[in-house]
Amino acid sequence: MYLYLLLGLMCCIAFWQLACLDHNPQKKPTIWWYYLFVILIFLLGSLRWERGGDWSAYLKYFEDPLPEEDFETGFRWLVQGLKFMIDDFSVYLCVGMFLILNLVGRTIVRLSPLPLLSLAVFFSASFAGVFFARQLIAVAICIFGLYYVVQRRVWPFLLCVMVATLIHRAAFIFLSVYWVYGWYFSIKKIVLILGVFVVLSGWIGQVIVSSVGIFGPVIAAKLAVYLQAGEEGYAHGLDVSPVVILIKGILSRSVVLLLVLFFLKDQRKNDPVINGLVNIYVLGVCLFAFVTPLGSVLVRAVIPFDAVAMFLIPAVVVQVRGTFLKLCVYWLVVFYLFFRLNSNIGYYKDLYIPYKSIFNKETPVEIG
Numbered sequence: 001m002y003l004y005l006l007l008g009l010m011c012c013i014a015f016w017q018l019a020c021l022d023h024n025p026q027k028k029p030t031i032w033w034y035y036l037f038v039i040l041i042f043l044l045g046s047l048r049w050e051r052g053g054d055w056s057a058y059l060k061y062f063e064d065p066l067p068e069e070d071f072e073t074g075f076r077w078l079v080q081g082l083k084f085m086i087d088d089f090s091v092y093l094c095v096g097m098f099l100i101l102n103l104v105g106r107t108i109v110r111l112s113p114l115p116l117l118s119l120a121v122f123f124s125a126s127f128a129g130v131f132f133a134r135q136l137i138a139v140a141i142c143i144f145g146l147y148y149v150v151q152r153r154v155w156p157f158l159l160c161v162m163v164a165t166l167i168h169r170a171a172f173i174f175l176s177v178y179w180v181y182g183w184y185f186s187i188k189k190i191v192l193i194l195g196v197f198v199v200l201s202g203w204i205g206q207v208i209v210s211s212v213g214i215f216g217p218v219i220a221a222k223l224a225v226y227l228q229a230g231e232e233g234y235a236h237g238l239d240v241s242p243v244v245i246l247i248k249g250i251l252s253r254s255v256v257l258l259l260v261l262f263f264l265k266d267q268r269k270n271d272p273v274i275n276g277l278v279n280i281y282v283l284g285v286c287l288f289a290f291v292t293p294l295g296s297v298l299v300r301a302v303i304p305f306d307a308v309a310m311f312l313i314p315a316v317v318v319q320v321r322g323t324f325l326k327l328c329v330y331w332l333v334v335f336y337l338f339f340r341l342n343s344n345i346g347y348y349k350d351l352y353i354p355y356k357s358i359f360n361k362e363t364p365v366e367i368g
Contacts, residue, residue, distance in 0.1 A: 011117070051365070072166055075167050242292050246293060264278065
């Protein structure tokens with residue numbers, strides 16, 4: 001219940017800020033509401049205990065960070081360094097939450113016209129890091145690197161992706177956004193490209209399977225595990241068909257794409273930032289289309305691309321003209337966010353609800 005309540009509060013206050021912005025376009029939304037919710041989310045993530053997926057695996061690794069464990073070098077350094085300085089798992093959670101919210105938060109303030117709504121989008125997609133695993137740290141670094149893409153500063157961006165890859169290998173795919181950012185595609189071309197990728201997704205996936213060796217022995221071994229999981233229809237402990245995930249994922253992303261392509265049509269021509277972010281999101285949909293048939297576990301690789309929605313959705317609602325239409329679009333967005341949050345909770349409800357903190361460790365809950 002607390003997750004839905006938190007999202008609802010953010011959406012309601014963001015709606016009030018949107019109304020104020022319409023009344024006085026020259027005045028930026030009050031930022032302290034945004035920071036208030038950032039602090040609240042930080043506390044939820046830092047003080048949790050036995051909540052979230054993979055809790056047992058990460059706690060076990062923190063208590064005994066063996067070098068032969070299958071974790072990336074950067075993540076091993078982070079865990080071993082924290083354990084050496086302060087042998088407390090809650091400190092690790094605090095550091096992880098600080099990194100995620102600081103990196104993502106800075107980028108939101110820089111790129112979003114409505115920061116609190118961006119935070120709500122981020123929360124609906126990934127709980128804003130409350131139950132983070134190492135990949136979300138890598139995603140946060142990639143999102144931070146977006147600012148350097150916008151500034152066309154290639155070396156800082158490459159550094160961000162390199163550091164993110166040291167945390168989670170899948171982050172290296174994000175390198176492609178720097179070159180895609182500057183292109184322009186008409187709506188017809190975007191629809192055509194997406195159609196080709198969706199229709200040929202299975203074939204493209206098989207090409208990747210046959211070429212897996214070119215990625216090197218370490219990445220190839222990791223991909224082999226993911227591909228085997230995909231063949232067995234296994235994802236995060238659940239029997240889920242990749243085809244079902246593909247259909248649901250395409251439909252979900254279509255909501256964002258339709259809003260963006262319809263309401264930001266003119267802005268894409270005049271604003272290189274909006275156009276670039278749309279390109280990145282479209283690339284993410286294409287990647288999603290051809291990695292999902294290989295195995296739903298591989299969908300993790302497109303999370304940084306999907307995260308661009310946190311900048312595009314606020315741009316849409318700010319741009320819509322007409323009170324009634326703006327109301328309709330905004331509450332459609334809210335419905336979409338709740339639907340996405342509920343989908344993420346899904347079969348793992350017992351791992352997230354109820355909330356358990358370091359102050360009531362004795363409370364029995366299901367542990368992931």
